[in-house]
Amino acid sequence: MIQESIKQSLESVQATRERLEQQLRPQLDWASGELKKVLVELGADSAEPASLQETLQQIRERNPSLRVFTRRLDVATYDLRKKLWWDANMMTAFATSKAEAAYDTDIRPKLQAVRSETEARARTAMEQIRQLSRQLTRQDDASDTE
Structure with missing residues (x-):
């Protein structure tokens, strides 16, 4: 019984690991290529x-000064920075669009329902206050005439 439970848990973990690897592999391959x-x-x-260590040595040899290195680093990362900036803007726009759609379909109707009910209750309460006020006024008028 315990062995089956452990086996099922292990299979579940392996399935989750494979699913995550499939989801992350394209991003990791892209990042590796960019690097x-x-x-x-x-x-x-x-x-x-x-x-x-060998890679760093090659970079040091081909970039004799900090100025040369920073210039090459700027040039080397320019496209990547612009692509990441573009992707971040598009993700923001996508998230904003999804949030607006969720607001329009889910939140706004609920807010409108709550607002309508609150307004209706406020009108009812105001009408009851007016009726009580009239009754009190009549009672005061009746007690004044006695």
Whole structure:
């Protein structure tokens, strides 16, 4: 019994891991490709896989000064920065659009219903106050005439 429970839990974890990997793989592949482009622009050799230390050494050799390095870094990341800026703006616009649609379909009708009910109750309360006021006025008038 316990073994089956553990087996089911393990299968569930594996299925979740595979699903997450499938969802994240395209983004990771894209990020890896962009990083390779930036490293090539900075002077790293992309022909062969190298260690981090070798890659840094190649970049240092091809960028003798901080000024040269910063200029190349700016050029190397320009397209990436613009793409990320564009994507962020589009995601914001998409989220805003979805929020507006949700507001229009879900929240606004509820707010209008609550407002209508509140207004109706306020009108009822005001009418009751007027009636009580009239009754009190009549009672005062009746007690004054006695």
